[in-house]
Amino acid sequence: MDFIAIDFETATAKFSSACSLGMIFVRENKIVDEKYFLIQPPGMFMDHSNTKIHGLTADVLRDAPTFDQVWSEIQQYFHDEHLITAHNAQFDMNVLRNTLSEYNINHPEFKLFL
Numbered sequence: 001m002d003f004i005a006i007d008f009e010t011a012t013a014k015f016s017s018a019c020s021l022g023m024i025f026v027r028e029n030k031i032v033d034e035k036y037f038l039i040q041p042p043g044m045f046m047d048h049s050n051t052k053i054h055g056l057t058a059d060v061l062r063d064a065p066t067f068d069q070v071w072s073e074i075q076q077y078f079h080d081e082h083l084i085t086a087h088n089a090q091f092d093m094n095v096l097r098n099t100l101s102e103y104n105i106n107h108p109e110f111k112l113f114l
Contacts (some may be wrong), residue, residue, distance in 0.1 A: 003083040003113060004029045008080055008095040009054040011041035011061070015098035019046075019056050023074070035074070038064035042102055068103045078108040086111040 003025040011017040019041045025033040038061055046058050064089065086092035095110065100107050 001029055003085050004077055006084060006086050006092055008092050009056060010095060011056070011072050012045055012047040012096050013051055013056045016102035017041045017045065018099045019061055020054065021070065023077070037070045039070055040064040040066050068105065071103070071105055075108065078110045080109060080111060083111045083113050089114050
């Protein structure tokens with residue numbers, strides 16, 4: 001089976017506050033690539049309870065690219081040729097949709113495996 005698994009972390013309770021993204025690429029049931037991005041959240045607002053979960057602080061994220069910069073690098077994976085999945089798909093898809101909207105980026109069409 002071929003798929004891409006994604007995992008977002010957020011800076012606050014807002015779904016549009018993505019602060020990191022991990023991606024695992026699986027081809028023929030083997031991990032063939034991994035990507036990890038720190039993402040500077042909009043306004044650099046951080047909620048202490050989120051930081052306790054993932055350990056990412058404003059100091060760590062201050063020089064990170066914004067989501068639109070990360071998106072320019074990863075958008076090629078979000079189309080009908082790739083199957084996207086996530087451990088907590090409802091959360092991760094909400095983060096993706098809301099963060100795309102935050103940056104006025106069109107929502108791509110892709111296959112989602114729940």
